[in-house]
Structures are given as C-alpha cells and as structure tokens.
Amino acid sequence: MARIAWVTDSTSCITQEEAKKLGIHIIPVSIFMENQIYKDGVDITPDEFYSKLETVTELPKTSQPTVGEFSDFYEVLKQDYDCAIAIHVSEKFSGTINGSRLGAEMAGFPVHIVDSKIISESMKQLLLKGMKLEEEGLEAEEIASVLRETANHVKGYVCIGNLEQLRKGGRLSGAGFLVGNLLQIKPILTFDDGSLVPFEKIRTLKRAESRVLSLFEEAAEQNGAYGVSVVYSGSSEKAEDWLHLLKEKYPNITFNLGQLSPAVGVHVGAGTLGILWFEE
Template sequence: MPGIRIYADNACDLDKEYLEELGVKLFYMPVTIKDQTYRDRLTISPPDFYKLISEPGVMPTTAQITPREFKEEFEKALQESNDQIIYIAFSSGLSGTYQSACVARDMLDSPRIMVFDSKSASVGYALTVIRAARAVAAGENLEQVVAAIEDNIRRIEHIFIVGNFDMLKRGGRISSTSATLGNLLNIKLIAHFMDGSIFPLEKVHGLKKAKKRMLEIMAERGVNLKEQLIGISHSNDYEGALELKELIEKRFGCREFVISEIGAAIGAHVGAGTYTIFFLR
C-alpha cells in the first residue's frame, strides 16, 4: 500500500535525530560565512554559527536549495516506491526554496509530488512538519494529512523578539537610524509574520518587558492554548527559552512544547539574542 513521505528543510530548526524519529527527510540550505559555505545543522552547529557571526563585520548569507537538488531527490523517491511525496517548504517570503521545489515538481510532472509553502520559519515551520508527520504516523489518509498541513499554515503565529537590529536593517525591514538607536537604547523590537514575511510589530524597552508583552499578544491571538503544542526557539540562549516556557506554562497551562535553537538559515536573518513563540490562532 502506498505511503506518504514528508520532506522539510533545515529552516524548521529541528535536530536531525528528532526528524528521523518523525520519519521526515531533510533538505539543507547552504549558508556562507567569510567565503566558507556550510550546511546548517549538517556541517555547522548553531553554537558554532553564532560564534562565527559574533566577530565584527561578519554577515552571513544564505542561498536557496536548487531545483536540481529537489529533482534528484524527488525522482529517486518516485522510483523507489509508489509513495506520495509531500515537501513542506520554508516560507517563500524569506527564501526562493519553495519556488525551486515547484520548478522540480513541474519538471517531473507527477501527481504524486505536492509542495506546500509553510509561510513559516524556525519552530513555527516545524510545528506544521510535526503535525503532518504525526498524521502520517497515525495512519491518516492523504486528504487528512493535507488538511492538517493547510490548517497549520492558515493559523500559525510567530511572535518574536529580534536579537539584532542590524540583521533587519540589512533585510530592509527597518532604517539604519532605527537600527542604531535600537541597539544603543536597549529597545527590543517585537515582530511577527504576515503572509510568510517578517514585519515589525511593537518596540519595548528591555528584554523583561518584551517577554511580558509577547505573552500578552499570545493571549490576544491564541485559541485553546492549553491543548496546543507550543513552539519556542532561541538564538544562543537556552536558559532564556526555558524562562519563556515557564512563563507560558504558568499563564496558559500549556503542557507540550518543542524548544530548539535557531540555526544558520534563520539566524542569518535575525541574529543572536532572538526569542520566538509559536502557536495557533
């Protein structure tokens, strides 16, 4: 009986071992730092990535996965079995990887290949991947798995404290003046995702107030939070992520969490010192 293969990419910020437990196969986006190219979480770990970009003047760059890479893997999967192939992609608002996968799908012209734009990043993206993998493991059919994916894509929320204003300045999200003032005055920018892209939401003085405000926004937007799988990601501060988890547990009674460190694919956009919470609205 044909099965369902779930694919994702490393922008979901989940460790390889956990993805293997879920039965999810991974594509890797390259990141270049000081003329050296790495594969995030494959040839460079998150701690090593943040150590490298902490050096003055070092700005990492990322590249999309190529259509050729997708075509080779999809073609192999088609030949190996009659499984349905589902690739859930890093947000098209931040990378061309989704478009690359669509090109590969169209080249192979097989109804067994489905490509979804998660419109998400980091553990927010991971929550959709996890839901899809759990649906497959539970024996749900293709229609049910697709419905679960599309539901998460519609409802996922990303609320985060930006670690480095310079990263957003480079991406054109804020002005040079705002970036300089923010870094100097300990202003924390709370941002969110809209249709798969990053947009500033509010500015708050100090990290403690910013975390408190994140939970207020979570309360305003979230639905039935106690029963949800909640995502938390951080860049170079696991203790800070645990503090967020405790605050969420205390306020909303949430019991199930996924906590992961932001890797190079996302860290290249937001920098060290970023904290993010993910949930469904």
C-alpha cells in the first residue's frame, strides 16, 4: 500500500504535541502581531496569543502559507511518503487550498486535497476518520473521496463574544458596533457550504450561548450527531461547563474540547464559543 502523509494547516487547532503523537504534519499560518511575525502553534501558543491580544493596540493579521512554503514542505514529505492527504481550512475562508495544490505541483508530489468546509476541531475529526479508513485498507483516493462527502455534512453554530474584534477587522460597521454594544446584541453565526454566515442576533451573551446549545440539541435529536466539538477562544471555563452539560445529556455521543488557534482567534477575538459536529 502507498505510504500516506497526513497533512493539515494550523487552523485545525491541533497542537504540536498532538500532531507528533498522531503522525500529522502541520503547515503553520503566519501571525503578524505588534511588529513580530509568529508561526501559529510553533512560535506562539493559543494561551500566549490570547494573553497578548488583551493589550494590543493594533489588530493582528494572518497570512496563509505561501506556495513556496508548501513546495518546500512537500519536498520534505516526498522523501518518506508516496502521497499525502491534506485537509485544509474551508476554501471560502482562505486561499490555503490553492497554495497547497500549487505547492504540491511544484514539488511533484501527489496530494489529495480535502476542503473541510470548516475550521478547528472538525478538521481534526476528518483527519482521524481518514486515518481509520487507511487502517482498514482503503487507498488514498478512496479515503479523500469519503472525507469530501463527510465534509458536506459538517454543521456548527458559533457565538461571537467579542464584537470589538469584528469591528476592528472591518467586519462590523462602527455604528453597528455601537448599537450592538448598547443593546448587548450578540451575533450567532453558522456554517453554510464552507462559508461562515450570520444566523441570528440575540440580546445578551447569556441568551446567545443558551440559544447555541438549544440549536445543537434540536439538530442532534432530529438528524443525529457525531464528531462533536465544543470550541472556544480565551478562557475555557464556559466551554468546560458546556462539555459537562452535554456529556450528561448525551452519554452516547463523544464530545471533544478545543481552543481556537491564533490563526482563527485573530478574526473572532477572545470570548467566542461554539459547537461543531457532523450529521449522521
């Protein structure tokens, strides 16, 4: 059988320790923050990033891996592997997939690219599913096909806890930000075919978080759910409360907890909380 390299980018929120243990190869996103350049997950951890984020005066920025970086990355991998399966952040969020594809062509290395149509822990769940299929004897092309179909069933709701971060990034007008703050409006976003789109606006953070939970519960009871992840940025306290509550209510479902990486945190800020899963 072909030797398959498992690849992802750092928006998957997989730590270097996890990657080493699982045999996953991560290409990092670059973070530009206060005149410094950090490689996500390599030069800066999520905890370090969110701590720095509290005091920055200028919005951090991200830069996807370049085609040259991908080419070098794949040149190394092709010394030990016959091909790769690369699971990347949604193509509608970033040009990472195109960079990966072009880099693989430059390196002359066969890479089966999967658009996860999402971010974070769900990318990890796709990787784990793919690795299991490899153990079962499926070829790389077959595995990639199954994972692409699985990605079509990813769902999620996210409660943005920090409107200021959205305003700084130009994703919310100044007037909208002011009204949102005065009325304590908290937007809930959802994933729609790889795009993150507005779903509802709820007054007060507490009500918005309760609504996200109820949306998941409705979906899980109607369509089933697996590979469920509670994701957060900054403090883990509320996410851990959610995890405990969900585990008690749904003992037959496996739940995961994941902190959003700096590459994601740049865009959503601290205080974001969400649930991601796959429909059965």
